[in-house]
Amino acid sequence: DAGVIQSPRHEVTEMGQEVTLRCKPISGHNSLFWYRQTMMRGLELLIYFNNNVPIDDSGMPEDRFSAKMPNASFSTLKIQPSEPRDSAVYFCASSLRQNNQPQHFGDGTRLSIL
Amino acid sequence: GQQLNQSPQSMFIQEGEDVSMNCTSSSIFNTWLWYKQDPGEGPVLLIALYKAGELTSNGRLTAQFGITRKDSFLNISASIPSDVGIYFCAGRGNTGNQFYFGTGTSLTVIP
Numbered sequence: 706d707a708g709v710i711q712s713p714r715h716e717v718t719e720m721g722q723e724v725t726l727r728c729k730p731i732s733g734h735n736s737l738f739w740y741r742q743t744m745m746r747g748l749e750l751l752i753y754f755n756n757n758v759p760i761d762d763s764g765m766p767e768d769r770f771s772a773k774m775p776n777a778s779f780s781t782l783k784i785q786p787s788e789p790r791d792s793a794v795y796f797c798a799s800s801l802r803q804n805n806q807p808q809h810f811g812d813g814t815r816l817s818i819l
Numbered sequence: 820g821q822q823l824n825q826s827p828q829s830m831f832i833q834e835g836e837d838v839s840m841n842c843t844s845s846s847i848f849n850t851w852l853w854y855k856q857d858p859g860e861g862p863v864l865l866i867a868l869y870k871a872g873e874l875t876s877n878g879r880l881t882a883q884f885g886i887t888r889k890d891s892f893l894n895i896s897a898s899i900p901s902d903v904g905i906y907f908c909a910g911r912g913n914t915g916n917q918f919y920f921g922t923g924t925s926l927t928v929i930p
Contacts, residue, residue, distance in 0.1 A: 709861070738917075748862075748907065748920040761917060796861050805850035805869055805911060808918060810861030 709811035723785040730799030740796040825921030838895040842908030851891040852909040
């Protein structure tokens with residue numbers, strides 16, 4: 706079975722550029738989560754969706770970050786304009802929405818902003 | 820957000836030794852998860868716990884849901900080199916479906 710698929714796996718870009726990260730959740734999962742991982746702060750939840758609807762975006766750092774989920778099989782996380790401090794590994798995870806179902810993670814996008 | 824304290828932060832052990840790590844929270848959880856993350860990959864679910872006092876095994880791994888519902892433990896028996904990685908706990912309370920993650924335990928196994 707296909708797991709959570711993220712693209713690209715690596716992204717290197719100059720500050721000020723727009724960055725778009727993509728995620729395909731596991732088929733049938735109706736909750737999707739975006740995380741950021743850094744050495745200093747560990748895993749931080751940025752935003753999560755239930756049935757394509759954003760539920761909690763309190764973890765989104767600032768207005769430069771936005772996330773969408775136009776359908777059940779696709780989500781994007783966009784940073785515009787990007788800054789060096791946005792450099793991190795960004796993970797997408799999905800789960801069934803039913804009680805306490807565990808999240809399954811993709812392999813992440815390693816983002817470097819120069 | 821919710822704070823999960825995970826300890827130890829890192830461990831260096833000899834191959835064959837047993838490993839114990841734990842996670843504590845400031846509030847009650849009704850689900851505990853344990854993940855392992857290898858370099859360059861996403862966390863992979865090892866064990867899920869849903870009931871206070873529950874003890875669940877997955878091969879050489881055993882995890883327990885603490886009676887107080889504020890802690891959980893992970894044990895690895897007879898460690899091998901492929902156990903190397905970072906182990907994360909995650910917990911969830913009664914509301915929403917957001918899990919809170921610990922800061923991770925980095926495990927190094929010396930052959």
